[in-house]
Amino acid sequence: MEQPIRTYSVLQYMTSISNKLKGTPPVWVHGVITQIAEKQKIVYMSIADFAEGDVKPIATIALSCFAGQFAALRQKTENAPTPFTIKEQLKVCLLIQADVYIPFGKLQAKVLDIDPVYTLGELAITKAAILKKLAIEGLLEKNKSIPLPPMPLCVGLITGEGTAAYKDFTTRLAASPFRFSVVPAYAKMQGNDTESSVIAALESLTANPEIDVICIVRGGGSKTDLNYFDSEALCRAVANCHIPVFTGIGHEIDKSLLDEVASVSCITPTDCAKRLVERATEGWNRLEQCALDVVNCAKEKLAEEKSYLTSLGTQLQRGVITRLHRENALHIQICTSLKKDISFIVKTEFERLDRNEEGLRQGSRKILDLEKSKFDLTETRVKAVDPQTIIARGYTLTLDSNGNFVRNARQLKEGDVLKTKFSDGSVESRVTGVHSN
Structure with missing residues (x-):
């Protein structure tokens, strides 16, 4: 069983x-x-x-x-x-x-x-690997290569809201002689949300065209929080940022990977603000020096131009006096010549008037005599063709009943009354017939 x-x-x-x-x-x-x-x-x-x-x-x-x-x-x-x-x-x-x-x-x-x-060994290996990768890609120097503004007065600030780091940073800027404008973008500065919140704050600030520099600051505390700033994604975001980035993470000895890629790495938030004040001071000093150089250069240039203008004025005065003398002499010469010319012209014109007057007297008589001769000739010609003169020569004039000259036979018809003038009288006759040649 x-x-x-x-x-x-x-x-x-x-x-x-x-x-x-x-x-x-x-x-x-x-x-x-x-x-x-x-x-x-x-x-x-x-x-x-x-x-x-x-x-x-x-x-x-x-x-x-x-x-x-x-x-x-x-x-x-x-x-x-x-x-x-x-x-x-x-x-x-x-x-x-x-x-x-x-x-x-x-x-x-x-x-x-x-x-x-x-x-620790794994963290060191990972950190070294990330650092090597960033170096090979040229990201360690990329943000550092962006020129710093001479006076970075508009500051984008990434830090925890209401933290001591915010107070230390802003207090140091407020104590400076410059009027800094701080644009905060709050983020988590410890814990697992550090990477995402800092990147989001960075993107927010880079979208503002007024920002001169961006500062990422965090006060003192547990040193373990430094590990959150070894994030490769966060390092890449800072390296590729087109605005210079300052870091003041709050550790005086250790250095995070974020410090390696930042344009300027500071040991504390206060030190970060101090570096900004120093940069603004350098810019102001350069501006003052430039202004002083401009003033000195302007003074030298004005002195040179004054000397040049004085020399030019002296030359101009001499030239004007010389020209005035020359023009005065020329004026006198022209006046003398003009007087002579006027006297000659007046004398010539008087002589021409006298000639014209005499010519008018003599010429008018000649013209009258000529015209009288022409008139007499015309009168002779008119008399020569006068009907009376022609009749006196033995010719007759035939007129119709209306007193019009009869020049050809075609003007007449049978029965017309004609008047024929002779030198010693006239006769009337009637047309009994018209015969054409």
């Missing part, structure tokens, strides 16, 4: 697995933190492995840690030689104890310790 198969409840099975896992020794496991969720008494985490160039994990393990234990681990990292904060996307090496969460049947190892040296 077959033995019945032994069965277990789910609880018995999971409890058995849990007991087995408790016998497994703790091991160090490294990976990238993909999630951190802090609940009331427990912090839930997960770490994963990724293939190079892929964002999808190839292996993931869920972790849990009591809140008190997690606080101890965080204090350990923050007290490291180079402090850092446990956060997502950070490479860590954790000492974990395998365990299973029976209600969900889920493998959930417990975090016992963290190796800061491993993470």
Whole structure:
């Protein structure tokens, strides 16, 4: 007879697995933190492995840690030689104890310790890799190559709202002899939102055409917050900004990658404001020197022009006097010549008038005699053709009844009465017939 198969409840099975896992020794496991969720008494985490160039994990393990234990681990990292904060996307090496969460049947190892040296090494490698990549692409010097305005009086300010950094920065500018205009763009200056909020503030300020420089400042505090300014995306945004960027992150010794790509890196917000005041002072001094140079140059030029004008005036005066003498002599010469010419012309005209007067007297008689001769000749010619003269020569004139001369036979018809004049009288006759030749 077959033995019945032994069965277990789910609880018995999971409890058995849990007991087995408790016998497994703790091991160090490294990976990238993909999630951190802090609940009331427990912090839930997960770490994963990724293939190079892929964002999808190839292996993931869920972790849990009591809140008190997690606080101890965080204090350990923050007290490291180079402090850092446990956060997502950070490479860590954790000492974990395998365990299973029976209600969900889920493998959930417990975090016992963290190796800061491993993470610091990874951070250094990552930072060095980013720095090398930025250098190869020429981004370390790109923002530095933008010329600084001689007097940067309109300042775009990226900082936390109502922070000591804002107060220190603006107070230092207000104490200067210059009238700075500060355009704030508030952002998160620590935590996971640092990158996105600072980039958004940077984009907002670069859209303002009045901005001369942009300052990113943050006051003192935990040194772990410096890690947020090693963001590659944030570094690229600053490097590619077309406005010079000043940084005053608040750390006097350590330097973030953001300081490397900025146009000017300052140690504190106050120092950042001080550098702006110094730049404005240099610009003002250059402006004053330029104004002084202009004044001195103008004085020299005026002195040269005055000397030139004096010399020119003397030459002009001499030239005018010489010209006046020459013109006066010419005027006298012209007047003398004019008098002679006028006397000659008047004398000539008088002589011409006398000749004309005599010519009129003699000529009028000649003209009258000539015209009289012409008249007499005309009179003789008229008399020669006078009908009376012609009749006296033996010719007759025939007139019709109306007293008109009859010049040809065609004017007459039978019955017309004609009057014929002779030198000693006239006769009347009547036409009895008309005969043509």
